Amino acid sequence: MxxxxxxxxxxxxxxxxxxxxxxxxxxxxxxxxxxxxxxxxxKSNNDRLESxxxxxxxxxxxxxxxxxxxxxxxxxxxxxxxxxxNKGVVATGKDLGVLGDLMEGLYSKVVDIKDGKVIFDEKVSLxxxxxxxxxxxxxxxxxxxxxxxxxxxxxxxxxxxxxxxxxxxxxxxxxxxxxxxxxxxxxxxxxxxxxxxxxxxxxxxxxxxxxxFKLSNPMVKTKDVTATIASDESLDKAVKISVHDMAKLFQSFTKLSIEEIATLFSIAGNVQISQVVDPLKTVRFSLPNWVLESYGIVF
Amino acid sequence: MxxxxxxxxxxxxxxxxxxxxxxxxxxxxxxxxxxxxxxxxxKSNNDRLESxxxxxxxxxxxxxxxxxxxxxxxxxxxxxxxxxxNKGVVATGKDLGVLGDLMEGLYSKVVDIKDGKVIFDEKVSLxxxxxxxxxxxxxxxxxxxxxxxxxxxxxxxxxxxxxxxxxxxxxxxxxxxxxxxxxxxxxxxxxxxxxxxxxxxxxxxxxxxxxxFKLSNPMVKTKDVTATIASDESLDKAVKISVHDMAKLFQSFTKLSIEEIATLFSIAGNVQISQVVDPLKTVRFSLPNWVLESYGIVF
Structure with missing residues (x-):
């Protein structure tokens, strides 16, 4: 349906x-x-975050x-x-985000989205x-x-x-x-x-x-990679959780030793930052799908 | 010379x-x-990390x-x-790395490097x-x-x-x-x-x-991106340093306001983890080269 x-x-x-x-x-x-x-x-640059x-x-x-x-x-x-x-908003401000210590007040800007691009300013369209x-x-x-x-x-x-x-x-x-x-x-x-x-x-x-199968935290799969996702007050702890979650997946689907898993992850996997502002921070640990498939990990 | x-x-x-x-x-x-x-x-699997x-x-x-x-x-x-x-070593062990809490003793393995690939095991070559x-x-x-x-x-x-x-x-x-x-x-x-x-x-x-120009910390430029690099005991602090360093670069080369810089960085830049084990951790903040060039940042 x-x-x-x-x-x-x-x-x-x-x-x-x-x-x-x-x-x-x-x-x-x-x-x-x-x-x-x-x-x-x-809806427009007349609408203020403050109000x-x-x-x-x-x-x-x-x-x-x-x-x-x-x-x-x-x-x-x-x-x-x-x-x-076809319109979006970008925003930032004092004490918001990583550069918030350098600002006063709140800031927002409405941007056009046209022909598959965000028009940030006259120099940059993304x-x-x-x-x-x-x-x-x-x-x-x-x-x-x-x-x-x-x-x-x-x-x-x-x-x-x-x-x-x-x-x-x-x-x-x-x-x-x-x-x-x-x-x-x-x-x-x-x-x-x-x-x-x-x-x-x-x-x-x-x-x-x-x-x-069981999960403790979210996981995402794109056409290229599979990533375990973890959020915590500290990025360092979020890294630990995301990598441990992926290790649990490998332990439940394969006979690899933890040493083999750790060295494989070290050379083939990527710890990546999703966001640092929400206010818990989110990290993901990505592996190419072909690596999981090589070990028969399919769900 | x-x-x-x-x-x-x-x-x-x-x-x-x-x-x-x-x-x-x-x-x-x-x-x-x-x-x-x-x-x-x-040099071989007979050589032990322990000795x-x-x-x-x-x-x-x-x-x-x-x-x-x-x-x-x-x-x-x-x-x-x-x-x-044409040979490399992978290693891990108890209390080393993100999964070190799950191991006993030290582990190393010599791997062959052949035809542009690292032979990890019979299933995976990277x-x-x-x-x-x-x-x-x-x-x-x-x-x-x-x-x-x-x-x-x-x-x-x-x-x-x-x-x-x-x-x-x-x-x-x-x-x-x-x-x-x-x-x-x-x-x-x-x-x-x-x-x-x-x-x-x-x-x-x-x-x-x-x-x-001046730098407080290392910066790297590849054919695609330019990244400020920062190391600290905590990833969270390293993130802050790397993003602030890139903001300083933009402030010294352009007339963009800090609010414009923050929103641009938020939608076009990527905070990425380099390593979490050295024991200070290293983070980089990457922007596509074309974004820097659009604002005339060339050094």
Missing amino acids: HYKISSENHIFSFTKDNKPVLFVKDGDEVEIETLDCFSNQI MDWNKVNPATGPIYVEGTKEGDVLEVTIKKIEIA PIKPMIGVIGVSPKEGNINCGTPGSHGGNMDTILIGEGAKLYLPVFVEGALFALGDLHAAMGDGEVGVSGVEVAGSVTVEFRVLKN | HYKISSENHIFSFTKDNKPVLFVKDGDEVEIETLDCFSNQI MDWNKVNPATGPIYVEGTKEGDVLEVTIKKIEIA PIKPMIGVIGVSPKEGNINCGTPGSHGGNMDTILIGEGAKLYLPVFVEGALFALGDLHAAMGDGEVGVSGVEVAGSVTVEFRVLKN
Whole structure:
């Protein structure tokens, strides 16, 4: 089945208390309309961040209840299509992002998106590379603001989560309660100024429920690489978690010793930064798909 | 002039007390022979890390005195050629690297390098991508073990420092006192197991002395990107330093406001991990060269 949901159905935190806006089955496809990370409040350069309602940031459209999904399963989300608006917003400011110590006040700028490019200024236009900033499921208990990443996914701001990618999320509650939002037309690893090119848009995803393996944290697979994703207050700890998660995957699928795994990872794998500003930081550990396939790791 | 120096001329720390083994001029080229990071002590799988002399790790060949070079200058080092041996060593062990908590004892394995590939095992052969692990100049005071990275360069283990790259090093003492070693046939970002594919070899470099701009930390330029490099005990701090260094470069070459710089960096730049095991950790902030060139940043 193919469904469509509007961005009017959105949440500002992931929690099992959110009422599902759609019930789908394994194999169903949903076209999900999204607001931008400022709930579309900044429409022109006359709209100021200072006068914006900050309770309305990082909306995610959903949640969607995936039938037959239980705690301990893995939800595979194939990102089939991303469409984005023709205007985006870039923003930064005092105490925001890595250079926030050098600024006074808040800053935002509306940029045009035209012919596959973001027009940053008269000198630089960047090729668009649409991706999803916020994407996740409900945690087991409590609620997690959509601005924060974690084991449930959330605001991971990971550039690999774009068209064609498959995201794997551990499921903590019945039905998973999936939602997404915060599209970026383009973003660099780190998102050092605190925003990407923030845009409204829509994303078409397909769901599959996996019972045959376990995950502690999200994992993403593109056409080239598979990456375990981890978030923590410190990048150093996030690195440790992401590499250990990939080691667990290898230990469950292969007979390689931990020494073989460590040396293989050291020469073939890449620890990469997704974002450093959310305020938990997100790291991913990537390996080429052909390396996993050489050892028969297929899920 | 073209010179050649043998790996017999090596040091285990960067310090102004090291006696130069060669004097060269701006524009000269040197072919530098290097030992591997274990001083070639592991030649076969019978040679054990446990019985190795650990005072002889991370040798760098040099130092080379570059005439006319003073404190405050920048030394540009063009890496013209890297040749590597046909055998390498991978190593890991208890408390070494990101997975060291899961191991007992030390582990090393000699691997063949054949037809442009590292033969890891019967399933996986990786394309070689030779790079330089240790490369730097003398600090102003004291001595820094060749196993440690810093503002002077040293054990940065940055995969961008390969054939064709230009490395920019701040100069702290007269003559710079340049040295390099610790070649890798291949390595992943992070070097999570504590070693790359460690090899002996030789590197041909050309020196140029730059008086027209200042650097606080190393910077590298490949055919595609320019990256500021920073090392610190915490990745989080290293991120901050690398991004601030790139911002300083933009502020000295352009009239962009800090807000424009921060948003540009956020959408066009990538914070990337070089290594997390040396024991200071190394991060780089990369921007496409065409972005710098669009703003007239040429040095």
